[in-house]
Amino acid sequence: MKTQTSLVRFEILMDAGDGAQKAGDILVKALARNGRYVVSEPIIPSEISPPRRTKFSMSGVIIRIADFDISGIGNDSDVILASHEILLSRRLEDMEYHTPCKILLDMEHEAKNAQSYAQVIEEVKAKGLEVIPFYIDEQTKELMSSISRDAGRGTGNNMYYLGILTYIFQIDMDIVLAVIEKTFGKITADRMAQNITIFKSGYELAKTKIGFTVEVEARAKQGEDKILIDGNTAMALGVIDAGFKFFAGYPITPASSIMHNLAKNLPSFGGRIHQAEDEIAAIGAAIGGYYGGVPSITATSGPGLSLKQEFIGLAVATETPLVVIDVQRGGPATGLPTRTEQSDLLAALFGTHGDSVRVILSVTDVADCFYAPHVARYLTEKLRVPVMIMSDGFESSSQTVIPKLTPYSMNSVEDINDEVLARFGLARLPEYIEMVNENQSVPGTPEKMRRLTGLVTNKEGLISTSTVTQKRAHKIRNQKIHTLQNALLEPKIFGEKEGDFLIVSWGTTRGAIEEAVIKLKAEGVSVSSLQLKIVYPFPAMLKEIFSKFKNIVTVERAYGDEKKSSPITMLLRNETLVDVKAIIAEATGRPVTPNEVKAKILELKTKGGI
Amino acid sequence: MSEENKLTMQDLNANQIRWCEGCGNFSIINSVKKLIIEDNLDPAHVANVSGIGCSSRAPHYINTYGINSIHGRAIPIATGLRLNRPDLDIIVHSGDGDAASIGGNHLLHGINKNINIVFIMYDNGLYSLTKSQTSPTTPRGHKTNTTPLGALIEPLNMIRFALGVGGSFVASTADWIPGHLLETLKKARAHKGFSFVHVWQRCPHFFPDFVEHSRLDAVSFLTSEKGISVPERYQGQTTVVQHDPKDVVAAFKYASEEPIYLGLFYQDESKLQYDELVAAQTASAKPGNLNEILDSYRI
Structure with missing residues (x-):
């Protein structure tokens, strides 16, 4: 049975550690090389190695294919491939399936868990979904277990599933093989041949025993001149390209992978990385860096944003530039660390005591993640007001195929590219912007020594408790935000203007x-x-x-x-x-x-x- | 600097000082100013960093660069500044509440990471700017506004703390012995790494008898060739012990004894410095090319 469609979503569910995401990566790259628009999102368990065959071990990937440009992960899956019944049952709780949805269920564990399988299959049928059970042949199973024994992990099933899905979504086999070779570049020729044998067995099974295909026309540019990248990676590389030379952070999900990437790459661009003792120390160090005249940035999520608030206020009062990336997750408290939410807007904008001004940037796709740090640096250095970049758990790990990003190697903020500003709906700010403190010199500058303080100061930077001083400081800080407002371009409307x-x-x-x-x-x-x-x-x-x-x-x-x-x-x-x-x-x-x-x-x- | 251009104490005066008359802080910042003059420092390359409290006002009163930040958080700022500005002399000013209570975690990690800063802990045994509350170093039984019946627990021993978390330079001095204080600061500045300088300090308003400063034998001294010398007027008047600053076991012993010891308890010049290691990592990294990195994400 052949279905032609312009949009389809499918997912692979496996126990954590079995390579579902690797299979997903190969599929996404192959689909993109083959001219399909594609977005993917990993399903990540909250724990590291949860026990197998439990609800907690659900790991996987959701892939959405279209014949038009997409940036979202869509609604519901049309095809689900599960390595066993428990993961399937868990995933159905999320209610992200179409009715009907084709469910490919690996029956390997059925012999030992007949009752559980029967029960789940009943459940699935009751929901009006179609179950397509399949069995991997003995010879292939033997091969898979020898590979996983040697590797000391996994089951080898992911290559088999890759074969099944390659057939179902009618991806050019040669392209998939090329991606497999690139992905497993370092393994021996024998091992590669074994993997390909498993892959081809899966493909044959789908062709002979499963028998349906879902085809999405290849309307995107074919070939390899595109990148597959997630939001946090794009953000980290954007931080480098925007000329930040110091990153201070503290481990927290889902922001951590920004720090991982920068730890690997920032030193190669003359920058320094600091893993601080806590969230507060991380933002303090970033302020210390910018106080020393070095573009500095921190990233956090959830509880980390709460912890950083007092220091954000210090940056406001001392007019020290500062950029904070907030990769939002579910809250309050620990909330939903591995899932997405947009609940931090008011905390990001008003979270600090007192009238504490700031600018809020947000990203709407993976390319925005790359360019947001440029705009944030421009704004914070020109206005000397903290800038928050709001991303979220979904954007942090969802992978999209996009045209290769253009680096600008920004040295000073005056270098900023006007198109990058326009991407965020912004024109250049005026040359002169009034500050609370007239002297903004950096340590090391002779004859202009000054003492910064969180206490209210006059234009000479001296503490003054008079009503006039406090009124003036509030006004000037807020005027900076109004200056930015005046530089905002008319926002683009998607669709008609009325x-x-x-x-x-x-x-x-x-x-x-x-x-x-x-x-x-x-x-x-x-x-x-x-x-x-x-x-x-x-x-x-x-x-x-x-x-x-x-x-x-x-x-x-x-x-x-x-x-x-x-x-x-x-x-x-x-x-x-x-x-x-x-x-x-x-x-x-x-x-x-x-x-x-x-x-x-x-x-x-x-x-x-x- | 030539003789006629030599910096004077007046040159280092900044905003009008607002501490109470008789406050031990005057002596401490005078010693900091003398340190700048006698070590020939360029004031534009000195940053005084502080948190909140009476002592944290110090940066306002010294004509260098400085930042009076938020409560307990001077060390994070100093860390970020140090990692990015190896050229500056960074001096952190912190009280006992600021350093040992709200900022305790940062102090622990600043010492352990051995970040190259001079850390002066102004210890007057209570919170004073907020008008007398108990701090981690308040002696047991001392009455404050939050402990009207007397502080409940034994005070935190800051010397043992600093030794315990791996301090590479641990010294104690007193605001009323300015010669000893200045010599301690000079040794602290010369030390590469985190120099923990504990200063017994008198709050004339809330706790004037924290230490009996008028009695010469209220303090004892640790000294050695590499240590800090004993001021003349104390010689023969109180206990003086020859102490090898490499001997950490003896350092713990003296830190636990009464009357309080002043001097260099411990120094380890070989301890690795976090800021230098970070700098070295960056210096040795292969130059990167963002186009090439982006290419590695090609499908």
């Missing part, structure tokens, strides 16, 4: 929203969307833009309800005095999906608006 619905959002929800807009427009709904990249300050023309639409609605992976506005809704209502309402204000740990957005707009349309 109509029934305008969906306003920020950060990584963009892909899902824009897909929903395309679908809704095809169904005749008058809807557009606006994605904020500089989330604070808002562009001054927002109210004017809103006036062209009948309904202004928001989508955000943060909590809100009838009585409590979601964070972005709260800020937009305050800024524009427009009756903005959230259509999605839920924090579930999973990214927003196009269908969710589409359904909410259709519901609203039926109701006749907000």
